[in-house]
Amino acid sequence: LHDENNHGTVWNCDNCRRHANGQILMGIASDDRFYDNKVISDVVRFFNETKADIITCRRMVVDADSGQEISSMPTKRYQKCLINKTPQKLFEECGSCNFIAGANTYYTREFYEKMNGYDLNYKYIEDVPFIAKTLRNDIPIIFFDRVTIKYRYGKGISTTSNTNNVYRDAMYKDRKRFIEYEFLPYMNKWPWWRKEHMKVRMKRFEMEHQVKQSGMLKAYVKIFFYSPIGTLVHILYQLEYKNSVQPLVKKVR
Numbered sequence: 001l002h003d004e005n006n007h008g009t010v011w012n013c014d015n016c017r018r019h020a021n022g023q024i025l026m027g028i029a030s031d032d033r034f035y036d037n038k039v040i041s042d043v044v045r046f047f048n049e050t051k052a053d054i055i056t057c058r059r060m061v062v063d064a065d066s067g068q069e070i071s072s073m074p075t076k077r078y079q080k081c082l083i084n085k086t087p088q089k090l091f092e093e094c095g096s097c098n099f100i101a102g103a104n105t106y107y108t109r110e111f112y113e114k115m116n117g118y119d120l121n122y123k124y125i126e127d128v129p130f131i132a133k134t135l136r137n138d139i140p141i142i143f144f145d146r147v148t149i150k151y152r153y154g155k156g157i158s159t160t161s162n163t164n165n166v167y168r169d170a171m172y173k174d175r176k177r178f179i180e181y182e183f184l185p186y187m188n189k190w191p192w193w194r195k196e197h198m199k200v201r202m203k204r205f206e207m208e209h210q211v212k213q214s215g216m217l218k219a220y221v222k223i224f225f226y227s228p229i230g231t232l233v234h235i236l237y238q239l240e241y242k243n244s245v246q247p248l249v250k251k252v253r
Contacts, residue, residue, distance in 0.1 A: 001015060001016060001019060003015075007123075008122075008123030008124050008170075009123070009124050009126060010118050010119070010120060010122045010123055010124065010125065010126040011120060011123075013027060013118060013126050014117050014118045014120065014126075017109070017112060017117065020109070022109065023108060023109050023110070024043070024044060024047055024106060024107075024108055024109070025106060025107055025108070025109055025112055026040065026043060026106045027102065027103075027106075028103070028149065029103060029152075031152045032103060032149050032150060032151055032152055033149065033150045034148065034149055034150075035060060035147045035148055035149055035150055039146075039148045039149075042146060042148075043055070043057070043106055043144070043146075043148065046144050046146075047106075047108070050142055052142040053107060053108055053110075053111040053139065054105065054106070054107035054108075054111055054134060054139070054141050054142070055105070055106055055107070055141065055142045055143070055144045056082065056100050056101070056104060056105040056106075056141050056142075056143060056144070057104045057105070057106075057143075057144045057145075057146050057147070057148040057149075058072050058073065058074065058079075058104065058145065058146060058147045058148070059072070059073055059101060059103055059104040059147065059148065059149045059150075059151040060072055060147050060149070060150050060151065061073055061151050061153045062150045062151065062152060062153065063153065064152050064153060067150075069150075070153065071244055072147060073099075073101070073151075073244060074099045074100070074101075075099075075240075075244045078093075078097075078099040079143065079145070081093055081099075082100075082141070082143035083143055086138075087134075087135045087136075087137075087138045087139055087140050087141070088135070088136075088138060090135050090141070091132060091135035091136055091186075092190055092194065094128075094131065094132060094135065095183045095187070095190070095194065095197075095198055096194060096197055096198075096201075096233070096237055097237050097240075097241065098127075098128050098131075100127075100131050100141060101127065101151075102126060102127020102128070102130070102131065103127070103149060103151055104148050104149050104151070105127065105131065105141070115130065115133060115134065115137075117130075118130055119133075121177070122174045122177065122178070123170055123173075123174060124167055124170055124171050124174050125171070125174040125175065125178060128178050128182065129178050129181075129182050132178070132182040132183065133182070136182075136186060172205055172208065175205045176202065176205045176206060179198065179201055179202045179205065180202065183198055184198060184202070193229055193230070193233055194233070196227045196229045196230030196233065197230045197233040197234055197237075198230075199226070199227055199230055200223055200226070200227050200230035200231050200233070200234045201234065203223050203226055203227075204219070204223060204234070207219045207222070207223070
C-alpha cells in the first residue's frame with residue numbers, strides 16, 4: 001500500500017491492519033528482518049497453544065552497518081518482569097523504560113479491533129501508546145521466549161540519538177505526548193521516586209530535541225536541579241540500557 005503523502009508510520013500501520021486478511025497481526029519494519037524462516041509458524045503455534053490475545057518476544061539487536069549481532073532484548077531482568085509481574089506493575093515499569101517493543105510484539109486482529117487500534121493522534125510512535133493502554137486495562141502480555149527479529153540499531157527512524165533523522169523533532173513531540181497522556185494521569189499509586197523519574201523524562205524530551213548532542217551535559221545539569229532524585233534514577237536506567245546494547249566482545253585465542 002502506498003500513498004504519495006507522508007501520513008506517518010502510525011497511520012500507515014493502522015491502514016495496513018485494516019487491509020490485512022489474517023487473524024494474527026505481525027508488523028515488521030522495512031530495515032528489520034525475521035530472525036529465521038520458522039518465526040511465523042512458531043508465533044502462530046504459540047498463539048494457538050496459549051490462546052493469547054497479545055504476546056511479546058525477544059529481538060536480536062544488530063549493528064546498523066555491519067549486521068553484527070550485538071545483544072538480545074529485552075534483558076534477563078525484564079524477561080523476569082514479563083513472566084512474574086502483573087499488567088499494572090508492568091505498566092509502571094514501562095513508564096521508566098519502554099522495554100516491550102512493538103517491533104516484536106504481536107496480537108490477534110480481534111484484540112486490535114477491540115482496543116480500537118492505534119491512536120492516530122501520534123504520528124511516528126504506535127507501539128508505546130498501544131502497549132500502555134493494554135497494560136492499563138489489566139490485560140496480560142504473554143512472553144514468548146523466542147528471538148523473532150533482527151532489529152537494526154542506530155540509524156532507524158525510532159532512534160532519536162540519530163541526529164540525521166529528519167523526523168527527529170516529530171518523534172520528540174510524540175514522546176512528550178505519550179508521557180503526558182499515557183502515563184502522567186495514572187501515577188497515583190506509583191512510588192514517589194518513579195513519579196520524579198517521569199517528571200525528568202518529560203523535561204528531558206522537552207529539552208533534548210532543542211540542543212545538539214554536545215550540549216546535553218548542560219541540559220542534564222538543569223534537569224538535575226529540577227529533580228535530583230529523578231535525574232539519578234534516569235541515569236541508572238540509561239546506563240542499564242546502554243550496557244545492554246554494547247557489542248559483544250569475543251575473545252580471540
